Amino acid sequence: MTAKVISGKEIAHQIREELKAEVAQLSKKGIVPGLGVVLVGEDPASISYVTAKERACEDIGIFSDDNRLPADTSEEELLALVDKMNKDTKINGILVQLPLPDHIDEARVLLAIDPAKDVDGFHPMNVGKMVVGEKAFLPCTPHGVIQMIKRAGVELSGAEVVIVGRSNIVGKPLANLLIQKSDKGNATVTVCHTRTKDIAAHTRNADIVIAAVGRPNTITADMVKEGACVIDVGVNRVADATKKKGFRLVGDVDFEAVSEKAACITPVPGGVGPMTITMLLYNTVESAKMANGII
Numbered sequence: 546m547t548a549k550v551i552s553g554k555e556i557a558h559q560i561r562e563e564l565k566a567e568v569a570q571l572s573k574k575g576i577v578p579g580l581g582v583v584l585v586g587e588d589p590a591s592i593s594y595v596t597a598k599e600r601a602c603e604d605i606g607i608f609s610d611d612n613r614l615p616a617d618t619s620e621e622e623l624l625a626l627v628d629k630m631n632k633d634t635k636i637n638g639i640l641v642q643l644p645l646p647d648h649i650d651e652a653r654v655l656l657a658i659d660p661a662k663d664v665d666g667f668h669p670m671n672v673g674k675m676v677v678g679e680k681a682f683l684p685c686t687p688h689g690v691i692q693m694i695k696r697a698g699v700e701l702s703g704a705e706v707v708i709v710g711r712s713n714i715v716g717k718p719l720a721n722l723l724i725q726k727s728d729k730g731n732a733t734v735t736v737c738h739t740r741t742k743d744i745a746a747h748t749r750n751a752d753i754v755i756a757a758v759g760r761p762n763t764i765t766a767d768m769v770k771e772g773a774c775v776i777d778v779g780v781n782r783v784a785d786a787t788k789k790k791g792f793r794l795v796g797d798v799d800f801e802a803v804s805e806k807a808a809c810i811t812p813v814p815g816g817v818g819p820m821t822i823t824m825l826l827y828n829t830v831e832s833a834k835m836a837n838g839i840i
């Protein structure tokens with residue numbers, strides 16, 4: 546079997562076109578969705594993600610307020626900026642790019658964001674609402690993964706899903722969404738992590754395997770059932786002297802070998818990454834509609 550490649554780039558493009566049309570309609574009512582963007586420090590990957598998010602905003606007509614702060618910015622300075630954005634009516638969503646430098650308490654900063662502007666879906670209020678199945682901003686990567694699975698026509702209801710990785714921004718929220726009694730869930734979910742005794746024993750039984758570990762080749766062909774759907778959330782930089790930048794991007798899955806066995810698979814780059822950015826745009830547009838009493 547050679548897997549069908551699920552292109553996050555294409556699905557993201559479709560959703561962005563839908564959002565662009567929606568933003569054009571909003572602008573006729575004088576509404577321009579605004580995203581406040583905060584990047585602390587100069588981590589090259591974070592710079593590239595934030596730049597991509599701002600370009601995507603511009604492309605569909607969302608106004609973005611760019612704040613690039615030095616790595617030695619204090620927690621108090623960052624909290625003051627968040628507070629200013631909370632009060633700014635032009636800003637519907639606040640994005641604080643993670644990770645933050647070690648001297649800043651990430652949890653304290655996320656807690657300071659107005660839950661009504663928490664378009665990353667990381668505020669404990671939104672996390673709690675998501676867990677109990679109430680309407681909330683959904684975290685962008687998990688939401689993007691679910692959109693990809695659904696738009697690729699893969700059945701979630703009743704599926705055995707194995708997530709490898711238990712991070713707060715991917716593994717845990719994804720598991721919660723997938724078990725919800727809703728069209729985004731109804732799956733049977735197992736979460737594997739570093740202390741799981743035999744990860745392969747779980748993944749081999751899975752209809753859908755989701756890898757979110759941050760280590761290349763974590764999922765090999767022998768770990769995947771024939772005909773499974775494999776979603777790769779990892780984005781890893783691997784040294785490659787033949788590339789201009791000196792590295793290439795790979796996921797957590799051995800793409801070539803797993804493609805021979807799976808029914809469908811997501812690539813890296815061009816898979817989950819573009820969906821993460823797209824769902825941030827989606828949440829920002831939703832927030833602008835809510836702020837203006839449209840939904």
Ligand SMILES: Nc1nc2c(c(=O)[nH]1)N[C@@H](CN(C=O)c1ccc(C(=O)N[C@@H](CCC(=O)O)C(=O)O)cc1)CN2
Nearest residue numbers: 593594641642643644665685780814815816818819821
């Ligand atoms: N505040 C947040 N911080 C972080 C989040 C998040 O959702 N909110 N997620 C990750 C990183 N991330 C988003 O910020 C992210 C990761 C990857 C991509 C992406 O488009 N990847 C491309 C390749 C990009 C490249 O060339 O480097 C791809 O996979 O095709 C976008 C966003 C941590 N922090």
